[in-house]
Amino acid sequence: xxxxxxNPRHLVRRRGQEARLRCSPMKGHSHVYWYRQLPEEGLKxxxxxxxxxxxxxSGMPKERFSAEFPKEGPSILRIQQVVRGDSAAYFCxxxxxxxxxxxxxxGPGTRLTVL
Amino acid sequence: xxxxxxxxxxxxxxxxxxxxxxxxxxxxxxxxxxxxxxYPAEGPTFLISISSIKDKNEDGxxxxxLNKSAKHLSLHIVPSQxxxxxxxxxxxxxxxxxxxxxxxxxxxxxxxxxxx
Numbered sequence: 001x002x003x004x005x006x007n008p009r010h011l012v013r014r015r016g017q018e019a020r021l022r023c024s025p026m027k028g029h030s031h032v033y034w035y036r037q038l039p040e041e042g043l044k045x046x047x048x049x050x051x052x053x054x055x056x057x058s059g060m061p062k063e064r065f066s067a068e069f070p071k072e073g074p075s076i077l078r079i080q081q082v083v084r085g086d087s088a089a090y091f092c093x094x095x096x097x098x099x100x101x102x103x104x105x106x107g108p109g110t111r112l113t114v115l
Numbered sequence: 116x117x118x119x120x121x122x123x124x125x126x127x128x129x130x131x132x133x134x135x136x137x138x139x140x141x142x143x144x145x146x147x148x149x150x151x152x153x154y155p156a157e158g159p160t161f162l163i164s165i166s167s168i169k170d171k172n173e174d175g176x177x178x179x180x181l182n183k184s185a186k187h188l189s190l191h192i193v194p195s196q197x198x199x200x201x202x203x204x205x206x207x208x209x210x211x212x213x214x215x216x217x218x219x220x221x222x223x224x225x226x227x228x229x230x231x
Contacts, residue, residue, distance in 0.1 A: 004158070033218065042119075042204060042221035043159070056218060091158050093219075103149060104219060106158035 002027065004094050004107035005074075012113045019079040019086070021110045025094030032075045033093040033104055034067060043091060049075060050097075082114045118142045119207050121222035128229055134192040136225050138205030141186065146209035149219065150179060150190045153202045163190070167209075195229045202226050 005024040013019050025032050031050055035043040048056040049069035060067070064082075069075040079086055091109045095102035120139045128134045136150075146167040151159035165172040165179045165188070172179050178191045192199055203226075206219040 006158075035219075035221075042223040043206075043219075045218040045220065048218055059218070103161055103164055105161060106151070108158045109156075111156075 004029075004092055004105055006090075006092050006107035006110050008110060009108060010111050010113070012115065013082045014115050015083060016081050019082050019112055021077040021079075021090050021092075021112070023075040023077070023092030023094075023107060025075070025092075026105055028096060029094035029105075030097040031095045031102065032069050033095070034075075034077050035091045035093065035106075037089045037091065037109075039088075046077070079112075082112075084114050087112055087114045116141075117223075118145075119205055119220050119222040121203075121205055121225050123225050124223070125226040125228070128195045128227065130197060130229055130231050131194045134190075134195045134199065134227055134229070136190045136192075136203050136205075136227065138188050138190075138222055139186060140188075140207050142207070142220075143186070144209055145207040145220075147207065148179070148181060148188050149206045149208075150177075151204045151206060152199075153204060153224070159204060162203075192227075195227075197229050197231065200227060200229050 033048050034046040037043045045059040047060050047067045064080045066078045089109045089111050093104035093106045095104045118141050149164040150162045153159045163174050163177045163179050165181050170181050181188045202224045204224045205222040208217050
């Protein structure tokens with residue numbers, strides 16, 4: 001059973017460009033979460049999605065950031081017009097569809113560097 | 116507002132001894148707690164969890180203790196091994212009162228080094 005997959009693992013963008021990060025959840029998981037880790041900090045929640053629905057986006061910056069989890073294909077975290085402060089590790093996690101106390105399993109992360 | 120706190124940024128333990136990592140939380144709505152282990156340039160790996168209806172959960176060398184009145188949990192690793200050297204994150208969920216699976220709130224991590 002493959003784990004959570006993220007690509008690319010490393011992404012370099014210049015200021016003003018767009019960054020697209022992809023996440024494929026574990027087989028059988030229909031809940032996807034995105035987290036961001038800035039240097040020397042813990043992981044911070046960004047958004048929680050189920051297929052075709054955003055359930056909780058309370059951690060998403062109000063501008064430039066968006067996320068989707070289409071019926072077919074991976075979840076996408078999109079950052080428009082990147083700035084240097086967006087440089088961080090972005091982790092995706094997935095959990096099974098049932099129950100409240102679901103353990104989240106993480107992918108290897110995408111390290112975004114903005115030049 | 117740091118709702119989950121790991122006040123020790125680092126810990127060094129000799130191989131074979133017990134490692135004790137601590138975590139405090141402030142949100143009394145949290146009802147599920149997890150520990151993750153993270154190596155550099157990798158994603159967090161789930162270790163062990165505990166529900167608020169329990170005060171102890173054990174899995175092999177790893178035991179998590181929960182003290183709800185003190186809003187404190189700890190992870191015990193015994194015996195510690197060199198491969199346990201990593202950053203350990205405490206996480207909690209349930210703070211939003213939602214009836215479904217919800218976001219995790221993480222502490223800032225404790226770097227454990229197990230020496231020979």
